[in-house]
Amino acid sequence: MPDEEVDAVVVGMGPGGEDVAGRLATAGLNVIGVDNRLLGGECPYYACIPTKMMVRGAGSLAEARRVPRLAGDARVSPDWTRVADRIRDEATTDWDDSTAVERFESTGGRFLRGLGRVTAPGEVTVSTSSGEQVLRARRALVLNPGTEPAVPPVEGLAGTPFWTNREAVRARELPSSLVVLGCGPVGMEFAQIFARFGVTTTAVESSPRLLPGSEPEASACITEVFTGEGITVRTGTSATRVHHDGKHFTLELDSGETLTAEQLLVTTGRRTDLAALGVGNLGLPEDGGTIDVDGRMRAAEGVWAVGDVTGHGAFTHTSIYQARIAAADVLGNGEETADYRAEPAVTFTDPEVASVGMSESRAREQGLPVRTGVAAIPSAPRGWIHKAGNEGLIKVVADTERDIPLGATVVAPLGGEVLGALAVAVHTQTHLAQLRRMILAYPTFHRTIETALDQLAE
Ligand SMILES: Cc1cc2nc3c(=O)[nH]c(=O)nc-3n(C[C@H](O)[C@H](O)[C@H](O)COP(=O)(O)OP(=O)(O)OC[C@H]3O[C@@H](n4cnc5c(N)ncnc54)[C@H](O)[C@@H]3O)c2cc1C
Numbered sequence: 196m197p198d199e200e201v202d203a204v205v206v207g208m209g210p211g212g213e214d215v216a217g218r219l220a221t222a223g224l225n226v227i228g229v230d231n232r233l234l235g236g237e238c239p240y241y242a243c244i245p246t247k248m249m250v251r252g253a254g255s256l257a258e259a260r261r262v263p264r265l266a267g268d269a270r271v272s273p274d275w276t277r278v279a280d281r282i283r284d285e286a287t288t289d290w291d292d293s294t295a296v297e298r299f300e301s302t303g304g305r306f307l308r309g310l311g312r313v314t315a316p317g318e319v320t321v322s323t324s325s326g327e328q329v330l331r332a333r334r335a336l337v338l339n340p341g342t343e344p345a346v347p348p349v350e351g352l353a354g355t356p357f358w359t360n361r362e363a364v365r366a367r368e369l370p371s372s373l374v375v376l377g378c379g380p381v382g383m384e385f386a387q388i389f390a391r392f393g394v395t396t397t398a399v400e401s402s403p404r405l406l407p408g409s410e411p412e413a414s415a416c417i418t419e420v421f422t423g424e425g426i427t428v429r430t431g432t433s434a435t436r437v438h439h440d441g442k443h444f445t446l447e448l449d450s451g452e453t454l455t456a457e458q459l460l461v462t463t464g465r466r467t468d469l470a471a472l473g474v475g476n477l478g479l480p481e482d483g484g485t486i487d488v489d490g491r492m493r494a495a496e497g498v499w500a501v502g503d504v505t506g507h508g509a510f511t512h513t514s515i516y517q518a519r520i521a522a523a524d525v526l527g528n529g530e531e532t533a534d535y536r537a538e539p540a541v542t543f544t545d546p547e548v549a550s551v552g553m554s555e556s557r558a559r560e561q562g563l564p565v566r567t568g569v570a571a572i573p574s575a576p577r578g579w580i581h582k583a584g585n586e587g588l589i590k591v592v593a594d595t596e597r598d599i600p601l602g603a604t605v606v607a608p609l610g611g612e613v614l615g616a617l618a619v620a621v622h623t624q625t626h627l628a629q630l631r632r633m634i635l636a637y638p639t640f641h642r643t644i645e646t647a648l649d650q651l652a653e
């Protein structure tokens with residue numbers, strides 16, 4: 196017998212879970228949201244928001260260091276305390292979710308802190324500090340468990356005091372030296388942040404290039420920037436053994452090199468434990484890392500899943516987008532089905548690496564008639580004016596038969612903002628001929644889109 200029967204149970208209250216639960220409660224459903232950690236999930240407490248505060252601090256230092264090339268003299272003394280205080284006081288309220296809980300409960304929903312496990316279709320058993328509670332969802336079970344940092348099975352690593360993103364955003368003091376293991380978006384953002392605060396940083400990536408999920412031109416550009424800023428880059432290699440002597444980490448790489456640093460940050464990807472979540476009790480596979488959903492986020496009869504666990508890009512904007520679709524479907528008024536053709540992604544390095552839609556290699560793999568146009572930012576009017584910190588490019592991937600953009604990458608100062616125009620074009624499948632007829636303001640960064648489009652026409 197369940198302890199409580201409600202209309203909907205949401206397990207995992209990350210950005211997507213919180214959004215679905217709030218929408219359902221606002222619509223008048225009786226909803227319980229379950230999370231064993233903080234309501235809001237990874238993004239506000241350990242990911243997007245605190246890291247972007249770090250990026251802002253690091254960016255202001257970098258801009259000040261550009262003053263001698265542009266405007267006179269400036270001396271910069273980095274002080275991590277300002278960033279650490281901002282994260283503690285403004286971003287996370289010392290990792291306290293009371294305000295988020297109040298906000299959710301003001302919609303009429305109820306929050307239960309505990310670890311949820313699906314124990315039968317429509318049934319969730321929650322382990323709380325005061326014992327187990329069995330919940331029954333009459334109408335909807337929504338799963339939004341998100342991800343945890345994945346730690347590779349490197350000999351000697353377990354048990355050492357290495358950081359993941361969760362420790363890194365809580366750092367009150369910085370180490371003098373750091374190895375960042377894994378250079379996807381998470382590792383790249385942290386590596387540049389800490390290096391700009393004076394930490395001697397080495398970035399290690401097992402793939403042949405940094406940010407391997409991006410276009411090769413973007414990887415090449417950002418590698419040059421990192422190297423120029425004094426970050427030591429090691430690609431195509433990984434750690435085979437880690438040792439911590441109480442003060443320093445030593446990493447043996449499979450290239451034969453040995454690295455030593457005061458701290459090690461492991462950013463080698465994310466994992467989800469579907470067996471622990473009990474999805475097998477819904478008839479769903481537990482061995483993969485993702486839950487398959489249809490266009491309305493349905494995973495099984497009466498079950499919806501949203502967020503990183505669906506494997507459609509691990510971004511807050513995607514999780515919230517899916518949440519809107521799932522909530523509408525639960526409420527029976529959903530017309531919309533998910534469309535990821537123009538899903539944007541921004542890695543907040545400086546320059547930002549922003550992309551939307553298909554990469555060139557993905558388009559070619561699909562056998563599409565592809566042509567690309569690439570335009571350099573430094574030689575474009577705004578890039579030339581900008582001078583210090585002007586590294587970047589705009590790449591457009593086009594379908595030559597349909598004359599539409601399939602995807603685009605922008606590496607530029609505020610590249611994520613520049614991407615907006617191209618994201619609209621990819622989303623709406625605007626013809627390239629139509630885009631070429633646009634007037635783009637002079638001298639903006641986004642005007643470089645015109646040069647990339649001209650290349651496509653040549
Ligand atoms: C360092 C870093 C920086 C990032 N920066 C950005 C960025 O700038 N922009 C962006 O769009 N994305 C960014 N991301 C990705 C972003 O954080 C995630 O995509 C986002 O949090 C959405 O995740 P989600 O909704 O799937 O759930 P999550 O945020 O992962 O939350 C899931 C919640 O479910 C809880 N939970 C899990 N299992 C259970 C269970 N069995 N019972 C109860 N509760 C459970 C977890 O404790 C957690 O609170 C970043 C990620 C990292 C790591």
Ligand SMILES: NC(=O)c1ccc[n+]([C@@H]2O[C@H](COP(=O)([O-])OP(=O)(O)OC[C@H]3O[C@@H](n4cnc5c(N)ncnc54)[C@H](O)[C@@H]3O)[C@@H](O)[C@H]2O)c1
Binds near residue numbers: 376402542543
């Ligand atoms: N700004 C954003 O929107 C943003 C920021 C951060 C993360 N995210 C999302 O969060 C998700 C997770 O990002 P992430 O960077 O943690 O994971 P990721 O999987 O994208 O990158 C991990 C990197 O580590 C490398 N790696 C794996 N094992 C290794 C090893 N043993 N040694 C060396 N390198 C190793 C991989 O080749 C990969 O490049 C991504 O989907 C990302 O898009 C988004």
